[in-house]
Amino acid sequence: MPESRILASPPMLVMMILLSLVIASFFSTTAGQIGVCYGIQGEGLPSPSDVVNLYKQHNIQRMRIFGPDQGTLDALRGSDIELILDVHPEDLGRVANSQPEADKWVQENVQPYSDSVRFRYINVGNEVKPSDGGLLLPALQNIESALSGAGIPVKVTTSISTGTTTETSPPSSGRFKDEYKSFLEPVIGFLTSKQSPILANIYPYFGYKDDSENKIPLDFALFNSQSTVFTDKGNNLQYQNFFDASVDSVYAALAKSGGGSMNIGVSESGWPTDGGRGAGVGNAETYANNLVQHVKNGTPRKPNEPLETYIFAMFDESKKENGEYEKFWGLFHPDGQPKYEVNFN
Numbered sequence: 001m002p003e004s005r006i007l008a009s010p011p012m013l014v015m016m017i018l019l020s021l022v023i024a025s026f027f028s029t030t031a032g033q034i035g036v037c038y039g040i041q042g043e044g045l046p047s048p049s050d051v052v053n054l055y056k057q058h059n060i061q062r063m064r065i066f067g068p069d070q071g072t073l074d075a076l077r078g079s080d081i082e083l084i085l086d087v088h089p090e091d092l093g094r095v096a097n098s099q100p101e102a103d104k105w106v107q108e109n110v111q112p113y114s115d116s117v118r119f120r121y122i123n124v125g126n127e128v129k130p131s132d133g134g135l136l137l138p139a140l141q142n143i144e145s146a147l148s149g150a151g152i153p154v155k156v157t158t159s160i161s162t163g164t165t166t167e168t169s170p171p172s173s174g175r176f177k178d179e180y181k182s183f184l185e186p187v188i189g190f191l192t193s194k195q196s197p198i199l200a201n202i203y204p205y206f207g208y209k210d211d212s213e214n215k216i217p218l219d220f221a222l223f224n225s226q227s228t229v230f231t232d233k234g235n236n237l238q239y240q241n242f243f244d245a246s247v248d249s250v251y252a253a254l255a256k257s258g259g260g261s262m263n264i265g266v267s268e269s270g271w272p273t274d275g276g277r278g279a280g281v282g283n284a285e286t287y288a289n290n291l292v293q294h295v296k297n298g299t300p301r302k303p304n305e306p307l308e309t310y311i312f313a314m315f316d317e318s319k320k321e322n323g324e325y326e327k328f329w330g331l332f333h334p335d336g337q338p339k340y341e342v343n344f345n
Contacts, residue, residue, distance in 0.1 A: 037310050171252055235301075269310070
């Protein structure tokens, strides 16, 4: 066959290029949606370089750390793992009240690594309470200004808990509690102006654990319901799991507070293997694997929009003191062996 016959014609070549771009775009938005939070409050944990290798071994493409850690940042150099880096809660007031302090924070914790670590977001404030609410907007503004001044194109965001919302049943009625709304609405306006998402920590487990009246079926919390559990009469959307209902109640609250165009990233979600009602290896394995598959498809309010999600956490954290259930969220033992199998692909 002559060579001219086996080469694509110009129109066909254009079509092939466009198709490849569409496919690449599809995989860039659907693959790698799952990350894992790397908690460090455990006993006998492996070195940061071993942890990064564990992420690679299991094809975990995103990480969240809850404050700057030089060993972890060094280990991430050249790894191609995307990172959410938190401003530690103890530093929130410092960076909120002083632009030079915010500049210093970026110069010390981001700038030295920006050429070799893939920063996804700088998370300013994790579940900030109303008592510190006045610090959140200036902290976000100052860190964003510091990043811009250093020429580092990384978005800032903040993470909220579902405890910021109320009237969440049905999800379409969700709104921010008044004590949160007062400081979150300016934050939402700022993040919207920067085209940044907002992060939310979504834990169906806590709703199930604290349900003294047994109104929440375990299957509903574990993504195991095989049919619609309820229909939201506010918009006729149907729900089969607690996770979707929780996320969509936050979307509803955002829409009522000027953030209708915002996207949500799930900065924490998981299920413990011990320490409380419903905890156990079997339920944790079920939840994690169902979560990985489910977030590819969005929620009823935003279907077919993959939801970036971070499982909590890489290891158990025995040093935590807020209750036994806080200590047993790990996916892996300190020796790197999985507590249970999760398919991250």
